[in-house]
Amino acid sequence: MALKIVKGSIDRMFDKNLQDLVRGIRNHKEDEAKYISTCIDEIKQELKQDNIAVKANAVCKLTYLQMLGYDVSWAAFNIVEVMSSSKFTYKRIGYLAASQCFHESTDVIMLTTNQIRKDLSSPNQYDTGVALTGLSCFVTPDLARDLANDIMTLMSHTKPYIRKKAVLIMYKVFLKYPESLRPAFPRLKEKLEDPDPGVQSAAVNVICELARRNPKNYLSLAPLFFKLMTSSTNNWVLIKIIKLFGALTPLEPRLGKKLIEPLTNLIHRIYLFFSQILHHLSAITLVCFSWLIAFLFFITVLISLSSGMPNHSASIQLCVQKLRILIEDSDQNLKYLGLLAMSKILKTHPKSVQSHKDLILQCLDDKDESIRLRALDLLYGMVSKKNLMEIVKKLMLHVDKAEGTTYRDELLTKIIDICSQSNYQYITNFEWYISILVELTRLEGTRHGHLIASQMLDVAIRVKAIRVFAVAQMATLLDNAHMLTGNTQRNGICEVLYAAAWICGEFSEHLENPMETLEAMLRPKVATLPGHIQAVYVQNAAKLFATVLKSQEGNTDSTTAQEASQLMIDRLPLFVQSANLEVQERASCILQLVKYIQKLQQKDVEVSEEVCALFAGELNPVAPKAQKKVPIPDGLDLDAWINEPPSESESEDEQPKAIFSKEEPKHSRPRHTEVDEKELARRREARKQEQANNPFYIKASPSSQKVYQETPGVEHIPVVQIDLSVPLKVPGLPMSDQYVKLEEERRQKERAEKKKKDKKKRKEKRSGRGKKHDSGPESEEDITPAHMVDIVTEEMPENALPSDDDERDPADPHKALDIDLDKPLADSEKLPVRSHRAAEVLKSPAEDEEGENVSSLEPKKKSSKEKREKKKDKDKDRKVKMLFESGLSETWERRLISVMLTFIFLFYSFDRKAYDIQGNLQDGSQVVVSVIFENKCDSFLKSMEFNVLDSLNSKLQRPEGSGPHDSLTIPFQLPPGVSNEARFVFTVQSIIMPQKLKGTLTFIVKNEESSTHEKLDFKLHFTCTSYLITTPCYSDAFAKLLESGDLKSSSIRLEGVNMPFHHLLARICFHHHFSVVERIDSCASMYSRSIQGHHVCLLVKISSQTVSVDAKCDEPTLLGNVLDEIKQTFSQC
């Protein structure tokens, strides 16, 4: 065996390690791929070996190759093997590889559950840490469900290093397994007050992340966070909390009132500090870093707080002014953040930001694209009726200047967004807007042609007054189409022709010269446009044709009408030959129609009315959600079957038929009825017919396709390329600038008129109250639209449901986490707890004797051999020195002479020294006792057995099959200096009385010379408090509870309590698991609930060192005991 190991290490020497691999890749620059593929072959060989060191090395190299883009998922099983190594070094390599390449659909993840559980409970905190880190990257819903309880236990681990990781990973667990949130939440909340700052910050982190998505569920934590905010010195925690308040305050205005004063003070102080160092800044130094962060976010919070409180406008002015300084600063990061903060303020206080328009427009010229985009974002919220034209004009200038299509496209979309926001609220002159849109079509190479097109359509359809103008503009656009279609291949702008053609066709009655437009629409060049646009052209040419006919009606000279028909007949065949089915179909239809019309025309028959009837009726816009909002009529069940569901045996092709074909009685005879010759012949004929008509049916002779082959393809049509590098002015189009001027004049005129009127009015009203505002800046409402604009609202179905449905994506994992956390836990919300650990251990006693983690995946024999080797080694170092120290009661000290073992019980009961007895949150009759065993001696402790003398009321839960006096084996050994936690479950029948259980712990002390058997006696004290669970309660629910009259009351007095009231309350909360319901001055109501559902209510009053506690509970004995315990707590201090 030794030989094997030696061989293994020699092998290893010849293997490439990660450094060699990297070096090799760097030396093979020319044929890197080839070199790597040979390396992968080597790795495959290495993975086949038994030596775990070789495997780990191979996996490490794979992790590197994964970074270079190589798929290494084929090695997933080997990665799991390395993960399950008992050595930390290899385990870490394995978990790293797993975290880099495992994901939810990796199937070997299923195999890891037990391994991860084992690592989580490893005595070595770094094994646990590595497992937690790895798990955080590849946790799946299954893993989350299976391991939630284990991780929850780790949240109260002795080592802060583990605690903080366990707390943090809970967020991932919640996301994957939302049911775990409620059971885990009380403990998570506890961690907000953890003594270790790292754990505290992790808890804050998790809760903030949760609250960001569902803030209303976390309102009850506000007081706690407020306390943390004023006490925390950790910038990270501070920022997170401030951000959290930002989310909470809009929901609870009272919170804002409370916060605003301390925050305003802070802002002044910070600003003072800030202004002092601002001068010395070239770039951000770390000194002011944290200050800046706090500064910026205090501001944003302050703003969101004060929303709805008009009297705080002064502080907002202050903020905005400070932000302006940031934005004007030379440092780009500050500028960026200043703009970001501005955009947050803008949401609640648009007015105060709008006054800094100049600054923001200036930022559009910044060399930094990030800053320009931020500024654009701000502009969106800043527009008003008054400044819209001005802002858009500025933006148009930037469009012309902009380099790079991405930024230009961004500008374009922003212009359209700005103009079209909230149903064109800010547009006073639609002619101006149309001309802006037309100007935008001159942008070359934009991707947003369809966006402009949809705007044109929207405006033309919904603003009736603008149609005449729009149609004229579109007609010019169609006439100049060649300018837009210059290079169709990469130009998305031709999409606007779609809109132009449709508008000209649909509203053709407004056209000045329909004949000209018709001609423009039927130019041969149109055939180079994309198919869907051609289709619209053809269809709308027909509409135009109808209009021309109509206009010529009654006209004795029918030449124009005939010319139109001739034009159609001449030009349409081009489209009939189109390769696009839609175009072809429409064109041939219309062509035949026109031919027929021409015949009628020649006979002087009036046809225009009939032709117009083809396109009669008005199209109204339909709201995008209209379909969804149609109410379901009474008595219609959409889920019900129309027919009986088809039976399983029915063949598939019959299923869809069943809906339409006449229902055949199920019991009738089978389908294959006799068919006579005639019927068969008929069917054959029908099939032939069908095949002939089916375009997808490949026929013997392709005669019907000849037509396509003979006609020249699209490629043969000569296309003249026009160089459009210079933005062209489309002739005949009015410039939007003109409208700005016109609008300006119009407004001035209006103002003048108004003034006159005002004067008149004033003259009339001289006797009234003094002066009115006369020439002040015109307010929003004063600006009247240029023409009476009727913005047609989108149509909704009659009696549509008014409810605005949830906008959130149903796939959003946070939706599942929208859970009321204040409701007491129900029995059904258990976390799946694996059977007791001790029981698990008993199943595999061989492993426990070794005391090492044996992977379930590894061949058992070998691993145990390796371990024996190692243990020998350890034994040598063991020293004989033995001491004893106890963290517990006197009985212990007497007993233990040779062994130093501290039996620290995690506390939660009132005397704070004992042990953690917690009611099992999910089961009313179970109590979980967590015990931490710490070996303080220099010897090895093994074969630890835990036993308790059961009483009638309380019994230790033992694995099935063991007798009532059998002891439980503790599933770990303790090397010197190591501690570990074990948990024991007790079933308790009655919880109304405190009780003590006697127990013993036996174990073997092993050192170099000998091993001795030792025994420890102890007592477990189950207080009544330990049966209580901190349960939050609202004051109204509390009041109802008291009113119900089911509760018995009792009271105690505590004399000489010398502590502030809030300390007193905190003490009761902490030691006795109560929560404060309400506090008024020196009086507070508190609530708690036992694991069996008893309500315990307290009313605590303090007056000059005397505390009176009036209590009510539905179980008087329990109440008495709890009160005694409270009394004891305070007598000790």
Next chain:
Amino acid sequence: MIKAILIFNNHGKPRLIRFYQYFAEDMQQQIIRETFHLVSKRDDNVCNFLEGGSLIGGSDYKLIYRHYATLYFVFCVDSSESELGILDLIQVFVETLDKCFENVCELDLIFHMDKVHYILQEVVMGGMVLETNMNEIIAQVEVQNRLEKSESLPFILH
């Protein structure tokens, strides 16, 4: 939440990639290329934030980056993280690397990608910031290094 941490050099060669959301390997490479393209064309005197690339989530995400000599450190984060906080975190991470490798340079990252990962694991876990205190990070990294050393010794002796 942090969605991804990317370290690449001035030529776009990845030195460390850490995605906290699953992307297939070819997609990861595309994201690296896109991010490099976005970041590398920016001057050194512009701000350290920019809107995320289209591949990694678009405008809901921000890229926060720092450029040190030959390396770019890029964090892709969502709106719950504070911009300056992440910049600070990058600084902490780099200073930690500097302490652990003694004057860190690109070569250290090239040859010890695994070690860089282990250090990063003490700073960020599953996309959430785990520790920001440099001394604490270094202490934990060192204990684990010692543990690793103690494990490798008896093996060689055999």
